[in-house]
Amino acid sequence: MIEVEGLRVVYRDVISVLHGVSVSLEDGQITTLLGANGAGKTTLLRTLSGVLHIYDGDVLEGSVRIDGQDVTRLNPVTIARKFGIVYIVEERTVFPQLNVMENLKCAASSRRDREVNRDVGRVFELFPALTKRLSGKAGYMSGGEQQMLSIGNALMTRPKILLLDEPSLGLAPILVREMFKVIERINKEDAISMFLIEQNAAAAMKVAHKGYVMENGRVVLEGTRRELESxxxxxxxxxxxxxxxxxxxxxxxxxxxxxxxxx
Ligand SMILES: Nc1ncnc2c1ncn2[C@@H]1O[C@H](COP(=O)(O)OP(=O)(O)OP(=O)(O)O)[C@@H](O)[C@H]1O
Ligand SMILES: [Mg+2]
Structure with missing residues (x-):
């Protein structure tokens, strides 16, 4: 469904970060991308979602194709609208001044269908902890709660593909386990494909169908979950x-x- 081929990316014309990266994501699957700090994982997600230029980055070579169409230099709004791609950044973006319900409704504000309330219910079903925080401002919630809400906000746009940048970062071990269980449920029950960037390899590999390992801007290893685990x-x-x-x-x-x- 997403085919990345020979991607070379630089920041500020000179800082070379991706040196010919190729990955492919299959429809309906969770694909994970593992790698140490600075490997270029986030840069790859920025390129896929079309936000790279906001960070002063450029694609020098290679291509990103979604469902056969070249989207390499499309703007992020078109990529999101046309292909249902939502990029959940590492920094956990919620609307800090709004409460949980307002966040979810706001995230769905461009929708014209009548199923918004049903989807709010679905978010609460996946993240029951959010129902306990209905009145307070999202900006005052814990890191874990904000992470749940940022995924909830993404779900309210009815995405086809979620790009998740280290969703387990900074969470307590018990929450990490919960988070990956929910990620697996969303994939299976809501039929949403995922590109899951992680440093927590053990947890990511339990839920992924296949994975890639990146080092210094190159993919150094790829395989199915079974191949990687062994x-x-x-x-x-x-x-x-x-x-x-x-x-x-x-x-x-x-x-x-x-x-x-x-x-
Ligand atoms: N806007 C930018 N301008 C210049 N260099 C950047 C920019 N963003 C990232 N870099 C550099 O590109 C390299 C790859 O960064 P990237 O954030 O893609 O790595 P990462 O694998 O996501 O790392 P982490 O695990 O720490 O999030 C790093 O050396 C980083 O300093
Ligand atoms: Mg990163």
């Missing part, structure tokens, strides 16, 4: 359950990655 490097460096001795972690990491992934 990969020794993934086990060792992302799942913390490898069998090898870890004497000099950094050196071993560099060496093994080069050897196995970059050939």
């Amino acid at each position: 990969n020794e490097d993934i086990k060792e460096f992302y799942l913390g359950s490898g069998s090898g001795e870890k004497k000099d972690y950094r050196q071993a990491k560099r060496y093994k990655r080069r050897k196995r992934w970059l050939g």
Whole structure:
């Protein structure tokens, strides 16, 4: 459904961040993208959603195609309207001055159908914690509650594809588990495809159909969930359950990655 091919992206004409990235997302699936800080994960989402230029970024080469159409340089509003793509940024954007209900209604304000209330009900069903915070301003809610609400706001636009940038960031472990359960439910029950950016590899891989690992602006590994889960490097460096001795972690990491992934 989304095909990214050979994407090269720079910021401010000089800072080269993506060096030829190719990924593909299938309809109905959760695809995860793992990678350390600065790998270029967020940059890829900015490119897919069309907001890259707001950050002074440019696509030098390569393309993004959605359902066969080239959208590489389309504006974000067109991408969202035409293809139902919603990008939930890392910074958890809610309307801080509005309460929960106002947030959800506001997010649905461009809709003309009569099912807005039903969808509000669906958001509360997925995130019951939000029903306890109906009166206060969203800006005063906890990080976890704001994350739930930002996903709720996204759902109110009836998206086809959600781009999620580290939804588990900063959440307590119990909330992380809850969050991924809900992500899986939204995918299955509401038939929404997802591109899930995560540093929490263990949690992301439990719900994803397939995944990519990115390092320094390149995809260094890709595979189905099963392939990734059984990969020794993934086990060792992302799942913390490898069998090898870890004497000099950094050196071993560099060496093994080069050897196995970059050939
Ligand atoms: N607007 C910008 N201008 C210049 N450089 C930028 C800009 N945004 C990001 N970068 C740089 O691009 C590189 C990739 O950043 P990006 O945010 O895409 O990585 P990331 O994988 O999402 O990292 P993190 O896990 O920390 O969120 C980093 O070196 C970052 O400093
Ligand atoms: Mg990021």
